[in-house]
Amino acid sequence: MPIRVPKELPAIKVLEKEKIFVMDEDRAMHQDIRPLEILILNLMPKKDETEVQLLRLLSNTPLQINVEFLHMSSHETKNTSSDHLTRFYYQFKEVKEKFYDGLIITGAPIERIPFEEVDYWEELQEIFKWSTSHVFSTFHICWGAQAGLYHHHKIDKYFLDQKLTGIYAHDVLTPTWSILKGFDDVFFAPHSRYTGVKRRDIEESEELEILVESQEAGLFLVGNKNNRAFYAMGHLEYDRETLQQEFERDQLKGIHPNLPTNYFPNDNTSEVPQxxxxxxxxxxxxxxxxxxxxxxxxxxxSTLLGEEK
Known part of the structure; x- marks a missing residue:
């Protein structure tokens, strides 16, 4: 079944080339079923790339999904045109009275900035609070996961000795959780971050459980025991070349980044990553x-109103 998005969203062309069924608004109006309502708070700089990555993953379901995009009105986006935001994105004030089945909060390349110093932190806290009564289940990614854990559970991030970047093996610790149904005992996932969350802080919370962990990369997936919030520290949504693009970007900035671990075949940057x-x-x-x-x-x-995660 398709995902439903605005008719002229550029991501549609990319997804159609990949034979992914995307339904525009006109066609969806003739479907006599209740679709899922999913909101994506896109905090990434290159929003069009993240749109494709997440829509690609949301398409792997037999359910019809209405997807809407949200951006922070308190932050000036430099890598996405204002026209794109105006045409395809909402501001929080425009959706705060609505209810959603699911919310995805992406990462953002701002891990080294204290949460309270992020220019849109106040607005993001308002969204976090709103989500507990207007969203049934929220999926947080990377910095979005760290921010969510900090807001909802007072669990702070800590700085790593160096940037964690690469592809790492992960162990499924709780295969009985439905979100891990069908998973092998071990799978691979990308990480790209300067900060992390400590295992003992999660273990001290009565509401949270560690679901997936990597011996090299640390925590990967944490779930709220009520099944209504998940926190993924890595970037399973990344494309094949995303880590390569980040590595080359940092090189141009003169940061002298480490080579992503287990990424380039034979650690040769001229070879195509697997x-x-x-x-x-x-x-x-x-x-x-x-x-x-x-x-x-x-x-x-609307029956979500008043419920808490």
Missing amino acids: LRWHMAASLLFSNWVNYAVYQNTPYDL
Whole structure:
């Protein structure tokens, strides 16, 4: 089944070339079913790339999904045109009275900035608070996961000795959780960050459980025991070349980045990186949509009002 997006969103052309079924608004109006309502808070600089990555993953489900995009009105976006934001994105004030089955909060390349010093932190806190009564299940990614843990559970991030970047093996610790249904005991996933979350801080929370962990990269997936919030520290949504682009970008900036671990064949930057994580990415997001969202969300979303995660 398709994902439903605005008719002229540029991501549609990319997804159609990949034979991914995308339904525009006109065609979707003739579907007599209740689609899932998913909101994506896109905090990444190159929003069009993240749109393609997340829409690709959300398409791997037999359910019809209405997707809307949200950006921070308190932050000036430099890498995405104002025209694109105006045509395809909402501001929080425009959606705050609505209800959603699911919310995805992306990462942002600002890990080294204290949360309170992020220019849109106040607005983001308002969204976090709103989500507890207007969203059934929220999926947080990388910095979005760290920010969510800090806001909802007072769990702070810590600085790593150096940037964690590369492809790492991960162990599934809780295979009985529905979001991990069908996973092998070990899978690969990308990481790209300067900060992390400590295991003992998660263990001290009565509401959270560690679901997936890497011996090299640390925590990967944390779940709220009520199944309504998930925190992924890595970037399963990344494309094959994303880490390469980040590495080359940092080189141009004179940062002298470390080579991404387990990424380039033979550590040779002229060779094409192997894609080893998209199967896990597709399964994780389809499980989230099916089991955490669709199987449990109320038909009348307005009944979420007053509930807490």
